[in-house]
Amino acid sequence: MLAQLSDFKPDADSVTPLYMQLANKLSAGITSGDWRANEALPSERMLSDMLDISRVTARKAIDMLCERGMLTRRRGSGTYITPKLEQPLSRLTSFSEELSQRGFTAGSRWLEREIGVAAPLELLSLGLSPNMPVARLRRLRTADDVVMAIETTTIPAIHMPDPHSVTDSLYGYLEARGAIPMRALQHIRAVNANAEQARLAGLAPGAAMLHITRVSYLDSGAAVELTHSFCRSDYYEFVAESRR
DSSP states (O other), X not given: OGXXXXXGOOOTTSSSOHHHHHHHHHHHHHHHTSSOTTOBOOOHHHHXXXXXXXXXXXXXXXXXXXXXXXXXXXXXXXXEEOOOEEEEXXXXXXXXXXXXXXXXXXXXXXXXXXXXXXXXXXXXXXXOOTTOEEEEEEEEEEETTEEEEEEEEEEETTTOSOGGGOOSOHHHHHHHXXXXXXXXXXXXXXXXXXXXXXXXXXXXXXXEEEEEEEEEEOTTSOEEEEEEEEEETTXXXXXXXXXX
C-alpha cells in the first residue's frame, strides 16, 4: 500500500483545501478497499513525509474522517479503519450471517439470559396471553471483538425453554428447533446513547445510535421474536433498494 500512497497526494494548485482533498482521497481509498476493516491507517508523520504535506494537514484530514465515522482513533495505538456493517433491508438474515458474509467474525458477550413472565409490551408485540413465560436474552453483539450493538431479545418460552443453550447465533438455534423466522417488521429511529448504553458500547454519553425494533414471524404468521437493538451509527449502515 505504501508504494501507492503517493496517489493520495493533494493538488497544491487546486482551490480545494489540501486537508479536504486528502480526506476525500482517503475516503475513496477506504471505500474501494485499499485498507481492510480494523487495519491501521498510515500515521500523520508518514502521510506528511510521503505526500509532502504538513502534519497539520494530515491531522485535519484524519479528524474529518473520524467525524464521518470512517476512522477510529485508539489511544496509544494509532488510527484504524472503522468496520462497517451494511445490512440490506430487503432480506431477513441474522447478525451472524451478515457478518460472516462480509468476512467478519461474529461474537456475543452475554449480559443476561432468563425465563420470566411476559411484560405488557412483549405480550402486545408477540400476541401472547397474560402470564405467558418468555425467554429474554441481552447481549453485546461484536464484529472482530468490536462492540457493534446492544441487543435485547424476547422469545416465547415454548420456542426457547432454556435460553442458556443459545450460542452466538439466535437464528441458528431457532432453525434447529423448527422455529426459524420467515419475515419481519423493523422500525428504525435515531436516538442518543444514555449513560449505560455509552458505557457498554464504548461511546461518549449522548452519542448517536440507531434503535431498531424488530418483530419476526413464523411461516404460520405467529410472532416468534421481539428484538430491540441499539446499534453504533458509526459502524452500522442500512441499505434499501427501490425500484419503479
